[in-house]
Amino acid sequence: MNGTNLFKIALRALSNNKLRAFLTMLGIIIGVASVITMLAIGQGSKRSIQAQISEMGSNMIMIHPGADTRGGVRQDASAMQTLKLVDYENLRDETDYISAVSPSVSSSGQLIAGNNNYPASVSGVNTEYLQIRQLTISSGDMFTDADIQSSAKVCVIGKTIVDNLFPNGEDPIGHIIRINQVPLRVVGILKAKGYNSMGMDQDDIVLAPYTTVMKRLLAVNYLQGIFASALSEDMTDYATAEVSKILRRNHKLKDSDNDDFSIRSQQELSTMLNSTTDLMTTLLACIAGISLVVGGIGIMNIMYVSVTERTREIGLRMSVGARGIDILAQFLIEAVLISITGGIIGVIIGCGASFIVKGVAHWPIYIQPWSVFLSFAVCTITGIFFGWYPAKKAADLDPIEAIRYE
DSSP: OOHHHHHHHHHHHHHTTHHHHHHHHHHHHHHHHHHHHHHHHHHHHHHHHHHHHHHHHTTEEEEEEOOOEETTEEOOGGGOOOOBHHHHHHHHHHOSSEEEEEEEEEEEEEEEETTEEEEEEEEEEOTTHHHHTTOOEEEEOOOOHHHHHTTOSEEEEOHHHHHHHOTTOOOOTTOEEEETTEEEEEEEEEOOOOBOTTSOBTTOOEEEEHHHIIIIIIOOSBOSEEEEEESSGGGHHHHHHHHHHHHHHHTTOOTTSOOSEEEEEHHHHHHHHHHHHHHHHHHHHHHHHHHHHHHHHHHHHHHHHHHHHTHHHHHHHHHTTOOHHHHHHHHHHHHHHHHHHHHHHHHHHHHHHHHHHHHHTOOOOOOOHHHHHHHHHHHHHHHHHHHHHHHHHHHTOOHHHHHHOO
8 A cells, every 4th residue: 555545544534533633733732832932932032131241242351359358357349459550551451352441430429410410320431441331422422531641520421311310301411410529521422222131221321531530539549340341252261361360460469369359251141141041941841842742642542542443444454455564654644644733733823922922021032943843843753652552553453353343
C-alpha cells in the first residue's frame, strides 16, 4: 500500500471524528501557543533591557572609592578619599583601551530659579561625559574645556529640571539657577531619554564643570568617582584590567593589598540581567511546555481508543493483504496529522496572542523564528512519540482475533 493511499485513509478516519480530533489537538494548540507567547515575552524583555543599557552606555566603566576599615570600624565607600585628580589624568593619558574618561563629583541641594524650586543633584564632570553616557545636547551648547579650567558657573540641565524650574515654557538658556547659594547659568539642555530599566529618571540631571563643583560647592580636592568608556563592549575587560593596574600603581598598593577602589561595568549589569531574564524565560517555557506533554498524552489516549474501536477494520485490512508496517504507518500518520495541524493552529494563536499582549499590556515582545520552528518540531516529535505505541499495538494485532473482536 503506497503512502498516498495511507494518507487518504488516515485523513478520512480523522474527518469521520472531527470533534474528537479537534479536542485531541487542543492540548497541542495550547502548548505551542503558550511556548511561543512566553518565549516572545521573555526575549522581548531581554532585548528591551539590552537596549536601555546600551542607551546608558553599554561599554561604560564606573570607578568608585572602595570601602575601608579604620580602627575596627567599616567605613562607607562614599566617605573614602582615595581617588584623586592625578588618577583621572593618568587614566586619560596612559590607557589604550579607553576612548573617554571623566571625573565625577556630586553635590545635592535645592535648585532655585525665580519662584520655582526642585531638589536635585549637580554632577561635576567634563565634556567627555556626554560620550560616556550617550547624552546629546538638544539646544544650547555643552560647557567647554575653558569653562572647566576657569571653574565657570555654568551648567547643562535635563528635561525634568526644565519642566520643574521653567514650567511656563520659557527658554532656560541664559537663565540663572541657584544651588546652595551658588548661581549657575544654563548654557545647554540635554535631549530627553526617559526612564531606564531600573526605573531611574535619566532626565533628572544637572551637569557642571567638575572644577566648579569641587571648588565652589564641595570645597574638596578628591573625586567621588571616575566614569570611563571602553573602545568597544568587547574590550571592556581589557579596559577594566588596565584601569586597575594604573590605580594600584598610583595608590602604591602591594600585591597582597586589596584594592582601595571598586570598578563596575555595564557589561556586568547586562550579563546579570540577561541571565535572570533567560532563567525566567526558560522557566516560563518549561511550564508552557507541560501543555505539550499533556497534549501528547491526549494523542496517545485517543489513538488507543481509535485502535480499540477499529480493531475489526484492522483485522479486515490485514486479511486482504495489508502488512503490519502499513497499519503502523496509517496510525502514525493520523497521530502526526493531529500534531502538525494542532501545531500550525498553535503557532498562529501564539503569534496573535503575543501581539495582543504587546497591544493591551504594552509589554515588549520579540518572536524569534527559532522559537516557532522549535515549537513546531517538538509538537511533531510529540505526535510520533505518543502515537508510536498505539500504532505498534495495532500493527501487532492477529488478523483472526481482530476480526472476531466485538
